[in-house]
Amino acid sequence: MSTAAETAPDESAGTPVDDVEDTDSLGPQDRVVPTWTESLAQRASRPIGGPLGRHASVGRQWFWTPLRVVLLLAVMTLALGWLQKAPCIQQYVDGNGVTQLDWRGSRQFTAMCYSDTVPLYTAERLNNPDVFPYRSSWVENQGTPEEQVRYMEYPVLTGLFQWANARLAQAWSALAALGVLPGAMTVVIYFDITAFWLALAWLVTTWAVARLTGRRVWDAALVALSPLVIVHAFTNFDALAAAFATAGILAWARRRPVLAGILIGIGGVAKLYPLFLLGPLLLLCWRSRRLQDGLRTTAAAITTWSLVNAPIALLYPQGWREFFRLNAERGADPDSLFNVITQFTGWTGLSGDVPTGQAPIALNTVSGLLFLLCCLGIGYVALSAPTRPRLAQLGFLVVAAFLLTSKVWSPQYSLWLVPLAVLAMPRWKVLLAWMTLDALVWVPRMYYYLGESNKGLPVEWFLGAVVIRDLAVIGLCVLIVRDIYRPDRDPVRQSGDDDPCGGVLTDSAEDHPVLPPPRRFRREFTPAPAGDVRG
Numbered sequence: 001m002s003t004a005a006e007t008a009p010d011e012s013a014g015t016p017v018d019d020v021e022d023t024d025s026l027g028p029q030d031r032v033v034p035t036w037t038e039s040l041a042q043r044a045s046r047p048i049g050g051p052l053g054r055h056a057s058v059g060r061q062w063f064w065t066p067l068r069v070v071l072l073l074a075v076m077t078l079a080l081g082w083l084q085k086a087p088c089i090q091q092y093v094d095g096n097g098v099t100q101l102d103w104r105g106s107r108q109f110t111a112m113c114y115s116d117t118v119p120l121y122t123a124e125r126l127n128n129p130d131v132f133p134y135r136s137s138w139v140e141n142q143g144t145p146e147e148q149v150r151y152m153e154y155p156v157l158t159g160l161f162q163w164a165n166a167r168l169a170q171a172w173s174a175l176a177a178l179g180v181l182p183g184a185m186t187v188v189i190y191f192d193i194t195a196f197w198l199a200l201a202w203l204v205t206t207w208a209v210a211r212l213t214g215r216r217v218w219d220a221a222l223v224a225l226s227p228l229v230i231v232h233a234f235t236n237f238d239a240l241a242a243a244f245a246t247a248g249i250l251a252w253a254r255r256r257p258v259l260a261g262i263l264i265g266i267g268g269v270a271k272l273y274p275l276f277l278l279g280p281l282l283l284l285c286w287r288s289r290r291l292q293d294g295l296r297t298t299a300a301a302i303t304t305w306s307l308v309n310a311p312i313a314l315l316y317p318q319g320w321r322e323f324f325r326l327n328a329e330r331g332a333d334p335d336s337l338f339n340v341i342t343q344f345t346g347w348t349g350l351s352g353d354v355p356t357g358q359a360p361i362a363l364n365t366v367s368g369l370l371f372l373l374c375c376l377g378i379g380y381v382a383l384s385a386p387t388r389p390r391l392a393q394l395g396f397l398v399v400a401a402f403l404l405t406s407k408v409w410s411p412q413y414s415l416w417l418v419p420l421a422v423l424a425m426p427r428w429k430v431l432l433a434w435m436t437l438d439a440l441v442w443v444p445r446m447y448y449y450l451g452e453s454n455k456g457l458p459v460e461w462f463l464g465a466v467v468i469r470d471l472a473v474i475g476l477c478v479l480i481v482r483d484i485y486r487p488d489r490d491p492v493r494q495s496g497d498d499d500p501c502g503g504v505l506t507d508s509a510e511d512h513p514v515l516p517p518p519r520r521f522r523r524e525f526t527p528a529p530a531g532d533v534r535g
Contacts, residue, residue: 032216032495066217067210074206074224078199081233085195088113089188099185109450112442116236117194121187124152124159126166133159134312134319151319153326156312157269158237165194195234201243202233208246209419212253212392214500216492219426223419227432227439232412239415241271246419248274248301249391252281252503257293260503261300268301269308273399273416275301279375280394283382284502288509328359333408335445337470338363340463360407367407374401381484383514389484390492390499392423396480400473409466411445414438417473423501425480426491434472441465485517 088111090102101118108114125131125138133152140150152159169190176183210220223229233239244267251260267274278298285294313320331351332338342348350363378397382389399416403409421431444465450456483490492499498506 070206070210070220070224073221074203077225077229078233081230082195084230085113085115085234087111088115088118089191091185106450109446112446115234117191118187121190126162129170133163134316151322153322155269155323156309166190168193198234198239201239204243205246205419208250209422211250212423212501214497215495216426219422222422222431226418227436228414228418231439231442232415236412238412241267241274242415245274249501253501255503257297258300261297262304265301265304268305276398277395280391280398283379284505287383287512287514288505290504293504331360335409335466336407338407340467343459343463363407367405370405371402374405381481384517385484386517387487388511391501392420393480393484396420396424397477400477404470434476437472438469441469
């Protein structure tokens with residue numbers, strides 16, 4: 001990122017950043033230059049000319065604006081993500097002349113290319129053209145004590161997304177049979193179509209973060225280049241929820257509370273986590289005497305979530321409840337701290353031997369209470385900080401608390417944290433170290449699933465990696481809390497911004513701490529002068 005990459009039209013020099021719709025239009029005195037402030041970016045720039053010169057011409061490149069460069073980086077990373085999964089969509093012809101998916105020798109684990117998309121095509125009965133999610137059911141483990149009627153196990157938007165892609169794949173296969181389009185196994189086409197839409201969703205996430213970074217537009221490169229994107233963009237469907245959640249934050253930042261609520265509500269129909277952002281939003285509005293705006297967003301989100309769910313819930317209530325039933329009845333997943341405790345201590349007091357079809361009440365209760373306690377702690381931080389926290393800071397803390405206390409942390413859930421982490425704490429070395437570590441958990445995970453009898457790794461290797469990942473996320477939370485109570489150490493506020501995600505919660509908004517801060521943090525904060533971009 002040298003002089004060619006760090007340029008943009010210089011049309012609004014001196015314009016307050018809170019009123020700027022297009023961060024590409026920030027002048028050189030407004031934009032943070034990462035090759036001046038980040039040693040990692042400085043070293044990375046050497047092969048392409050080194051750091052931006054003190055007298056470089058900035059704002060003269062008409063095409064390669066920071067946003068376009070960041071989106072190009074995201075496209076390159078997503079291409080690597082597809083290549084990482086590509087070994088799992090290879091085909092071969094068996095001895096009977098039938099084309100099969102090449103998962104011989106547990107290739108999905110040895111090549112570390114596993115994606116839920118591939119097995120779910122048949123597991124959710126999407127390969128059957130007559131199936132409609134939530135209406136159609138099937139019997140699992142028929143004839144055994146574990147026999148159970150099953151439906152689509154995903155929230156409504158994600159379930160319909162899978163179904164629509166399956167129909168597109170089957171239509172493609174029909175045209176391929178006529179020689180109109182190139183052909184492959186329908187499941188391979190299904191994966192590629194799904195990957196295309198998920199890639200677009202992550203590009204939306206990257207674009208929204210770039211619009212939310214204020215003077216630090218190049219921080220969006222961390223979203224574009226995240227190692228977690230390479231490993232997990234196509235592991236499941238979580239990029240959809242991340243796109244809606246980040247776009248919802250952008251709408252809030254643009255002072256469109258109803259649109260923000262609609263987008264967050266739609267994201268909540270894909271995965272529930274975007275709805276967690278409403279709590280921090282309401283707390284910040286409370287201490288800023290702007291509670292009405294927060295309530296409008298919350299009402300819009302809940303209404304949207306209800307309206308999108310309503311047709312399926314009314315027409316197919318049992319199928320619609322499947323997602324909630326499954327999450328209530330499932331035990332501790334391999335990647336949860338509860339499973340770590342069970343495996344290392346042998347104590348099964350929380351999960352125990354729960355019969356099929358019954359929920360582990362103790363586990364659910366403890367998990368819920370721990371999350372509630374974390375939320376209460378985050379609420380105290382939000383209401384006691386001497387300076388109003390930024391929305392992304394509290395959003396990250398809440399989502400991280402949910403993951404750490406949940407009985408399920410599927411590997412792709414870490415994507416939820418990426419845009420929030422970049423907006424909350426844009427320290428390049430720290431974030432890239434965490435994202436790389438989190439992505440590398442995939443290696444022991446795959447070889448643990450391979451099984452020791454098949455030259456895989458013992459469970460202790462995988463659980464050790466999980467503990468290290470969790471400690472890294474806890475470390476990020478500690479740093480963010482420190483930045484909240486010591487905003488003079490916050491990189492965003494050091495660059496002269498108040499809260500680029502704040503919308504109505506900006507410099508001009510009231511700020512009234514509701515609770516007293518801890519004694520060690522009772523000191524005033526003087527923000528850096530606007531435009532001081534050198535840290």
